[in-house]
Amino acid sequence: MSTGFKEEFIDAVKQLVVEKGISEEMLFTTIEDALVAAYKKNFAKSHAKEQNVRVWVNRDTGETHVYSLKEVVEEVYDDVIEISLEDAREISAKYNLEDIAEIEVTPRDFGRVAAQAAKQVVIQRIKEAERTLIYNEFITKEFDIITGIVLRKDRGNVFIDLGKLEAVLGPNEQMPGESYIFNEKLKLYIVEVKKSSKGPQIVVSRTHPGLVKRLFELEVPEIYSGIVEIKSIAREAGSRTKIAVWSNDEEVDPMGACVGPKGIRVQNIVNELRNEKIDIIKWSKLPEEYIAHALSPAKVLSVDVDEDGKSAKVVVDDNQLSLAIGKEGQNVRLAARLTGWKIDIKSKSQAESLQNEESNL
Structure with missing residues (x-):
């Protein structure tokens, strides 16, 4: 030299x-x-x-x-x-x-x-070294929320600028009906950070339930501080989410904290998720109570649980049956996923008719 x-x-x-x-x-x-x-x-x-x-x-x-x-x-x-x-x-x-x-x-x-x-x-x-530094930076953000900018669309994938690298939003991670416009800012959930021969690969999502969880943590100080806990989330992205919350402080209303003054907190999240409906329900350690809350906005008359089979028979007023089941069964489906219980719903008249048949046997 x-x-x-x-x-x-x-x-x-x-x-x-x-x-x-x-x-x-x-x-x-x-x-x-x-x-x-x-x-x-x-x-x-x-x-x-x-x-x-x-x-x-x-x-x-x-x-x-x-x-x-x-x-x-x-x-x-x-x-x-x-x-x-x-x-x-x-x-x-x-x-x-x-x-x-x-x-x-x-x-x-x-x-x-x-x-x-x-x-x-x-x-x-x-x-x-640069790849390692970027990987080390993003691995700490795995399972967290990040803001990216839409760069381009190609073969069903949306490429997102995260600053130091590009992430790919795959078709399965895109919200149904959501359009992705060049230079638009998006909040995304980091599902996975992987090492590859071409450098770090970041898997991001708009459909993951974790996105809703992190958005609530950002919007609701009581969740961020640990006073209010998110116990469970069930989501059908782009359509509806149910979120069960619980307060560790009796003086703090968990649902009120999540809704926010004049509904501003939950509205910010709904706006970010392009008007996805969000049902905030109060978690309960009593399965009967929890299942009844989970079927909101329907009003439940009774819940009969089978602990061994982890199944529940629910009775609602006749005029509440379609609301409890939801369009194409969505409400009861999300309630079942939220609670972890199999839910069988009947109207009051159906339940009485069944009971009469059984007593005549």
């Missing part, structure tokens, strides 16, 4: 160590390994490609030296990997039989090749 380049090279290495947090010794070792390969490719004779070679780079000056490593033997059978004791002691009197002698074989114009190889290693290490 030329003197100017050597100085620039050492400065670049030291700067890389400071800025990217890479181990200096590891970086030099990687460079030295690359220089061994460069030497064998460009300078070793065809019959000598298998020779043992060590490259040493001076950590202060950038001076590069190549050494052929040969075992000291009494009789030489292969001069590529062996050296006689007599010849070894001409290099240094310290050598004895079975020692490994180092013979400098630095080619005269090795500096040019060394500079190119070192440059490639440094560039590669910078890329790897």
Whole structure:
């Protein structure tokens, strides 16, 4: 390497160590390994490609030296990997039989090749370091919410700018009926952060129940502080969500805290989710009470639970049956997912008719 380049090279290495947090010794070792390969490719004779070679780079000056490593033997059978004791002691009197002698074989114009190889290693290490830094930054945000900007759509995927990288919003993670407009800001849930050969890959979602949970944490200080807990969420993205909440403080109404003054808190979340309906219900450790709340906005007359089968028979007024079941069964379906109970709903007249049939048997 030329003197100017050597100085620039050492400065670049030291700067890389400071800025990217890479181990200096590891970086030099990687460079030295690359220089061994460069030497064998460009300078070793065809019959000598298998020779043992060590490259040493001076950590202060950038001076590069190549050494052929040969075992000291009494009789030489292969001069590529062996050296006689007599010849070894001409290099240094310290050598004895079975020692490994180092013979400098630095080619005269090795500096040019060394500079190119070192440059490639440094560039590669910078890329790897940047990928690691980005991965380390985003892995802490896994299962959290992030704001991104819509870049483009391609083959059903939406590409989102997250600042330091692009994320892909796949078709299954997109809310039904939601359009994605260039430069539009979106709140997204980070489902997974993965390492790949091309760098970190971020899987984001607009449909995950975790998005609703994080939005409530952002909007409701009582949830963020832990006074109000989100016990369960059931979601059909773009259509409806049920969220069960509980207060650890008797003086704090969990549902009121989530709705907010004049409904502003829940309305902000509804706006972010493009008018997705949100039912906020009060969680209860009593399954009968919890199931009745979960079927809101329908009013329930009675709940009969079977603990063993984790199933419940619910009776509602005749005029409440369609509301309890919901359009295409959505309300009861979400209530079942929210509570973890199988729910069978009947109207009051259906229940009475069934009861009369059973008593006549």
